[in-house]
Amino acid sequence: MLATPPDFDVLIVGAGISGIGMAAHMKMKAPHHSYAIVEQRENLGGTWDLFRYPGIRSDSDMHTLGFDFEPWRHEKSIADAPAILDYLDRIVDERGIRQHIRFGHKVISADFHHDDARWHVEMELADGSRTRMTANFIYLGSGYYDYDEPYDPGFDFGEFEGQVIHPQFWPEDLDYAGKNVVVIGSGATAVTIVPSMAREAAHVTMLQRTPTWMFTRPAKDAVANFLRQILPEKLAYRLTRFKNIKMQDFSFKLARDNPQKVKDALYKKIEAALGPDYDKDTFTPPYNPWEQRLCLVPDEDLFRAMKAGKANIVTGHIAQFKKDGVELADGQFLPADIVITATGLKLAVAGKIAISVDGEPVAFNQRFYYKGCMFSNLPNLAVVFGYLNASWTLRADINSDYVCRVLEHMRKTGTTIATPVLTPEAEGRITEDDVFDFSSGYIQRGKHIMPRNSVSYPWRLNQEYVIDRKRMKDDPLTDGLLTFTRAGANAQTTGEQLEAAE
Template structure:
């Protein structure tokens, strides 16, 4: 017997959508387990607190980006960051989660000690001092990208004398009223920033190396608002959520099965917004829809800014930055007082935490995902990496629910170590799959650090929510792979298996 229990049963890293969701699920489904959320920032919200660029909003509808247990009440289903933060704040207060959050705590390292069945976690506080916590289970809700460093394409700004800003670190004092702005990039961030800045700037140019597939939809979901007016709130939310999940699933599969038809539909909607004489080449990528994530244009805001002459889209390659603007390789010059480098994010695994087991560093790229939630031969740890083709929270919800069931099984059986065991013999039989069937730059750049992926369950990070939800809920926890033990003698079998797997 250990002299004292760990500080917490579960340590949740990150007070964003994933971490708050796990805490809420624990309150409902694993209430006898203690938990603490550690958050490196001074506020909750994760992405929605970090990013402060103009127009910051969701690029998924909030009936699926919202939690399965908490209805989205706002009129707009495409919501801005303040509305999303209000939703999260309400949840942490109504469910008593806020007292469990420790802000200003950055996790540096986490070592699982098998003989104690607990994680020893080192943290850095806001004042630079170090502190230590222990927990039986570690739940990583730290997101998917590097909070400290965005992707740097290596631009040389040469003679350019204006302001250069990256959306991840937007300056509070940036005055762009009446200014000429060039936004480099064509992803979701650029598509959000351009129409928002165009309201006050002199002109905003979106400079893209390659176009992105875009689709427009109303920011308000008329069906959702109608249902909420005539039905009980939770029932209306469930119906809308089901509708939107099915529509997203169908549209993704349609894009993969009939890409030419989807291209025609997307072009037709853009033509309706910009007029028949629009520059079709600027909105025709060299890849099929949903080979990269589609960019949402709510209420045609980008197209309206272009049509009004407040914004434009230019396709080209940068030759150099000059005094007063950007010179392209074809000789064109784009005047700029401000350059916004919306060039993307850097992927990060496990929040860049130095994870180890009994002092041995864990190399995530050498381990397989287990049910998109845990990792091969890594005890008492779960993570959230959301869907690329659907809302992040859909995975966060099913992973939280699954981990709560695992925790309750551990409590019922008196076990304290849970491990998805993969022997060398079994691993040799696995056929590996590309972990991400997406061509997006940030995905391709980050593949080398990502965990392994099998072509089939359970050693897989799947990209089909409806399948995952059913399997995570209905497949038995005792599947012959997930092994529950205690430290000491009755862990001998698993210890032998893990040792053989090293």
């Protein structure tokens, strides 16, 4: 045993869905380990507290965006941010997690020392001062994008006299009643903002450079609400979750195997909402469904706003900004009092924390993913990067469960360091794969900073939840790659490592 224990066994970075989920899993599955959650903001919730734009909601159903251990009780399965925050607040209060959260703590750097088997973490407090903390293990629930800086496409707003707003930094007191609004973008954020603002604005135009595939579904899941009436809550939730996972998996694979069939189904839904005279080109991207995430239109809200004449979609390229609007390359002019730049996010790895091992900086784009959870030759560190083709929380749940198994194995074997070891020889035999098989702009712009990916498990960030869940749960921890050692010299033999194999 080390002479002095670290401040905490596990330091969880981020008090959003990933971090709260890990804390809850630890309470259930690794209760002997101490932990703290550090959050740079003053509130929990991550994305769901940061973004304050009108109508902000999930674009995944809450029976899969919710945790596997905590049923979603609201009537709507496509939920707004306040409902999601209520869900998270209830979890941290009912499970005794809130007292473990330290708000206003921004992690600046973390250096792992092999000689004492702990991370030495430097943090910046809200007042600008610095503090330090040690932990044996770090769990990064810091999300996937840059909280401080959104993607800037480099618009020159020239003589535009109106307001320019990015959804990531929405002002509390924005008055858009009776005003003309242009929302630049065609992703989930734009598709959410347009119908919400259209209720009060004079008119809202969604200006897209290229269209996005859109699909409609009711905000309420009739099957889920029926099951809740006739079955115990947890059983109803489990069945609904199973249904939605299977449906999502089926639709994704169908889109990849038979894209035209999915296109026809999407067009049929749009035509039912807008009528037979709708402009098909406005809803036809230059790529197949699920080569980027589909945009959800719950209860046909965007299409209803369009039919009411309160909103429209224009496809074109910006020529210049005039004092009272946007001029397009084809000569169209879009009057605007307010321009919303829903142009996307910037990817960030490891929350932009300066990670190092024994003083040597870690470049994540030189490391391979290990089981979509850890990284090659990087000790005692796990991360969550949710699914692109399914709900974020599905990965958060299986990664939390896996790390709890690792922690318990370390406790039982008296080991203090868990490292997925990839030798240079083995690395040379790996066939690399594209880490993300998605053409979305934010994905393509950020790929150069992302970790490496193998074509085969386990050196891979996979996009098949059903397979991942089974492998993460059933495959042995001691697989010959994940090594368990003690502080200082590698005092443990392979035989000792295998003694308590699960």
